[in-house]
Amino acid sequence: MATSKTTTAKATTAERTASRTAARTASDRAASARLDVPKTYKLFIGGAFPRSESGRVTEVTDAKGRFVANVAKASRKDAREAVRAARKAHPGWAGATAYNRGQVLYRVAEVLEGRKAQFVDELVRTEGLTAARAAKQVEAAIDLWVWHAGWTDKIAAIAGNANAVAGPYFNISVPEPTGVVAIIAPQTDGLLGLTSVVAPALVTGNSVVVVPGSAQLSAISLAEVLATSDLPGGVVNVLTGDAAELAPWLASHADVNALDLTGAGELDWITLEQSAADTLKRVLRPEPGIAPETPQRILALTETKTIWHTKSRL
Amino acid sequence: MTFLDYAPAPESTSILGLRDEYGLFIDGEWRPGGGTSFASVSPSTERQIAMFAAADEGDVDAAVAAARKAYRTVWGPMSGRDRGKYLFRIARILQERARELAVAESLDNGKPIKETRDADVPLVAQWFFHCAGWADKLDWVGLGAGPQAHGVAAQIIPWNFPLLMLSWKIAPALAAGNTVVLKPAETTPLTAMLFADICQQAGLPAGVVNLITGAGETGSALVRHPDVDKVAFTGSTAVGREIAKALAGTSKKLTLELGGKGANIVFDDAPLDQAIEGIVNGIFFNQGQVCCAGSRLLVQENIHDAVMDRLKERMATLRLGDPLDKNTDVGAINSTAQLERITRLVDAGIAEGGEAWSAPCELPKEGYWFAPTVVTGVEASSTIAREEIFGPVLSVLTFRTPDEAIAKANNTPYGLSAGIWSDKGSRVLAVADKLRAGVVWTNTFNKFDPASPFGGYKESGYGREGGRQGMQAYLKGGK
Numbered sequence: 001m002a003t004s005k006t007t008t009a010k011a012t013t014a015e016r017t018a019s020r021t022a023a024r025t026a027s028d029r030a031a032s033a034r035l036d037v038p039k040t041y042k043l044f045i046g047g048a049f050p051r052s053e054s055g056r057v058t059e060v061t062d063a064k065g066r067f068v069a070n071v072a073k074a075s076r077k078d079a080r081e082a083v084r085a086a087r088k089a090h091p092g093w094a095g096a097t098a099y100n101r102g103q104v105l106y107r108v109a110e111v112l113e114g115r116k117a118q119f120v121d122e123l124v125r126t127e128g129l130t131a132a133r134a135a136k137q138v139e140a141a142i143d144l145w146v147w148h149a150g151w152t153d154k155i156a157a158i159a160g161n162a163n164a165v166a167g168p169y170f171n172i173s174v175p176e177p178t179g180v181v182a183i184i185a186p187q188t189d190g191l192l193g194l195t196s197v198v199a200p201a202l203v204t205g206n207s208v209v210v211v212p213g214s215a216q217l218s219a220i221s222l223a224e225v226l227a228t229s230d231l232p233g234g235v236v237n238v239l240t241g242d243a244a245e246l247a248p249w250l251a252s253h254a255d256v257n258a259l260d261l262t263g264a265g266e267l268d269w270i271t272l273e274q275s276a277a278d279t280l281k282r283v284l285r286p287e288p289g290i291a292p293e294t295p296q297r298i299l300a301l302t303e304t305k306t307i308w309h310t311k312s313r314l
Numbered sequence: 315m316t317f318l319d320y321a322p323a324p325e326s327t328s329i330l331g332l333r334d335e336y337g338l339f340i341d342g343e344w345r346p347g348g349g350t351s352f353a354s355v356s357p358s359t360e361r362q363i364a365m366f367a368a369a370d371e372g373d374v375d376a377a378v379a380a381a382r383k384a385y386r387t388v389w390g391p392m393s394g395r396d397r398g399k400y401l402f403r404i405a406r407i408l409q410e411r412a413r414e415l416a417v418a419e420s421l422d423n424g425k426p427i428k429e430t431r432d433a434d435v436p437l438v439a440q441w442f443f444h445c446a447g448w449a450d451k452l453d454w455v456g457l458g459a460g461p462q463a464h465g466v467a468a469q470i471i472p473w474n475f476p477l478l479m480l481s482w483k484i485a486p487a488l489a490a491g492n493t494v495v496l497k498p499a500e501t502t503p504l505t506a507m508l509f510a511d512i513c514q515q516a517g518l519p520a521g522v523v524n525l526i527t528g529a530g531e532t533g534s535a536l537v538r539h540p541d542v543d544k545v546a547f548t549g550s551t552a553v554g555r556e557i558a559k560a561l562a563g564t565s566k567k568l569t570l571e572l573g574g575k576g577a578n579i580v581f582d583d584a585p586l587d588q589a590i591e592g593i594v595n596g597i598f599f600n601q602g603q604v605c606c607a608g609s610r611l612l613v614q615e616n617i618h619d620a621v622m623d624r625l626k627e628r629m630a631t632l633r634l635g636d637p638l639d640k641n642t643d644v645g646a647i648n649s650t651a652q653l654e655r656i657t658r659l660v661d662a663g664i665a666e667g668g669e670a671w672s673a674p675c676e677l678p679k680e681g682y683w684f685a686p687t688v689v690t691g692v693e694a695s696s697t698i699a700r701e702e703i704f705g706p707v708l709s710v711l712t713f714r715t716p717d718e719a720i721a722k723a724n725n726t727p728y729g730l731s732a733g734i735w736s737d738k739g740s741r742v743l744a745v746a747d748k749l750r751a752g753v754v755w756t757n758t759f760n761k762f763d764p765a766s767p768f769g770g771y772k773e774s775g776y777g778r779e780g781g782r783q784g785m786q787a788y789l790k791g792g793k
Contacts, residue, residue: 086693159456163765163767173783179772213593277558280570280729304783305754308756308761
């Protein structure tokens with residue numbers, strides 16, 4: 001593969017110790033002096049990396065059909081555990097200061113930047129992208145985390161307001177997180193698609209259960225980034241597996257407040273929306289939904305709280 | 315005669331010039347309905363007020379077609395400034411005819427004239443006046459420049475605040491440039507029919523506002539109509555679910571304002587005189603038939619007995635009776651069906667160990683009545699602490715710490731309203747932060763204003779009415 005050659009060339013010019021990522025690529029394996037240590041791709045629930053309780057895995061192969069990894073295949077029970085973890089984590093994340101949430105999201109970008117090569121490698125191997133295109137996508141994803149990090153302490157200023165009511169009251173409206181958001185991530189654009197749905201939910205303090213699209217390896221590697229970015233455990237939970245199998249359980253779960261179907265266009269999303277109606281979840285319909293990188297995308301997963309307070313007569 | 319006895323002071327109904335029969339208001343004209351006409355009765359006397367047409371599918375189709383045509387040919391192309399001027403006209407006519415509307419509303423709904431005169435109708439005019447001003451300022455509702463109307467809005471409203479709910483629906487929809495088909499509740503269609511007359515007096519172009527009467531089937535046909543772009547519903551959570559299901563898979567936009575089980579939290583440092591008034595207003599305003607009613611009183615344990623004594627003392631002074639009497643505090647329950655629901659739920663509350671106390675007032679022989687009632691010893695798991703009663707019934711629970719109050723307040727699938735009573739500002743703000751409810755009233759209750767967004771969290775629905783957030787529900791796009 002042309003892309004592998006590129007990475008090999010880089011490796012020969014770099015320090016041997018810094019070339020572990022390149023050494024892991026399939027075409028490189030035979031030439032490597034040492035046997036590489038492949039990763040076990042597990043789920044991400046409540047800040048931990050468990051295997052699926054079902055014991056199932058999905059085999060992920062590269063563009064040429066060669067084995068890459070056995071990715072955990074989440075079950076209904078895993079989905080339930082993930083929702084429970086998300087609910088438990090929600091008050092802490094929603095209650096953190098906006099400055100704190102902003103720093104954590106920025107930290108995600110920092111850690112991603114440091115691991116860029118790993119994400120490029122995974123995208124090249126499983127999505128068949130060229131290294132250049134993969135790098136561009138990873139960089140765009142990193143920049144998208146930075147963009148969202150900057151919104152945490154500003155979104156209330158553009159979406160909230162003092163209300164001039166006709167009486168002696170202090171009256172103010174503020175956006176608040178909707179709660180636990182279940183997301184069917186886009187099937188395309190790998191890490192970028194995943195970021196475009198997870199980051200906006202996190203800005204205001206929602207917690208997330210996300211079923212990634214085809215970029216299952218990227219999703220778990222992103223989970224490793226999140227786990228080392230001071231994001232409290234349970235705020236993001238990643239369920240790799242079959243979206244068609246998992247989505248109905250998330251759509252009907254009574255403790256999920258919103259259902260983001262951005263990546264569910266190929267599923268029976270009408271049935272999912274009907275199921276979500278039983279508990280009056282907020283539903284974001286599949287693409288083309290709300291444009292990414294807009295405040296509306298962040299605000300679609302918020303509630304407006306309006307507080308009235310009496311003013312005394314002096 | 316004691317100082318609490320009042321001579322009757324009924325408002326005259328001579329201001330009304332009602333017809334015996336009302337049709338459907340479609341495309342600026344009155345026409346008969348395809349369904350079987352029905353009567354609306356006055357809940358306080360059980361006497362028939364008038365007959366109303368029932369719209370069938372053909373009528374719904376005609377109303378949507380009229381709205382579509384008006385959207386395409388008149389209202390859509392019209393400048394925001396001119397749309398606003400029509401709405402200002404309507405606001406003024408509503409003020410001019412305020413007394414007539416207040417009397418009609420009390421007659422049809424059963425609520426006290428004191429409330430229709432001083433709350434419902436003034437708010438209706440204010441809502442139109444507020445939204446009128448938005449019509450040429452839509453670039454600033456928060457969606458970016460040049461937002462667009464959805465098109466035809468289908469709107470269904472409940473019977474508890476008939477004309478007020480009409481204004482919450484029609485005013486923002488028209489200001490944003492949509493045309494509407496609205497269905498009032500089948501037990502309270504009267505003031506919507508008077509509103510049709512007001513649209514004509516204002517010279518509003520035909521088809522911009524279409525009003526169709528009927529029961530559930532009419533509403534169902536309306537929200538399912540394929541040429542509807544936007545649906546707005548206020549009513550029960552059960553019906554809200556059905557509508558959300560019916561719209562799944564379509565491109566229709568939906569906002570829902572549904573039920574509630576609001577917690578009214580009273581801390582031991584609360585200004586008690588005001589708190590007692592707030593508790594009474596929170597649950598007995600409009601006979602408790604209010605989605606945002608403070609129907610669960612959470613009182614700090616150490617002041618429970620004192621609060622109950624003072625509350626019962628205050629409740630004993632409430633005057634129940636003729637809704638048209640200017641002294642009346644508590645009017646009639648809207649329908650027999652609602653009265654049965656209230657009775658059934660209170661019976662369940664007592665069967666589950668609650669202790670009910672009702673104000674000692676004499677119930678009139680005719681009409682639908684329920685005395686203001688408080689049920690103590692209620693557990694968080696009790697039916698009457700969980701289900702929306704929609705009547706003058708207060709369930710009382712206690713708490714010891716702010717954390718416990720917050721946990722109990724949030725322990726419901728609903729999330730519409732909450733109240734906090736405390737003199738300590740820092741605590742009020744901290745508690746308000748943690749309540750999962752769309753409207754939090756602190757040291758006040760049941761306040762509404764067109765500038766102030768209203769709407770729920772969780773199963774109380776989604777979308778907001780009022781303020782710029784309310785305008786956003788009727789617009790899309792924007793750059």
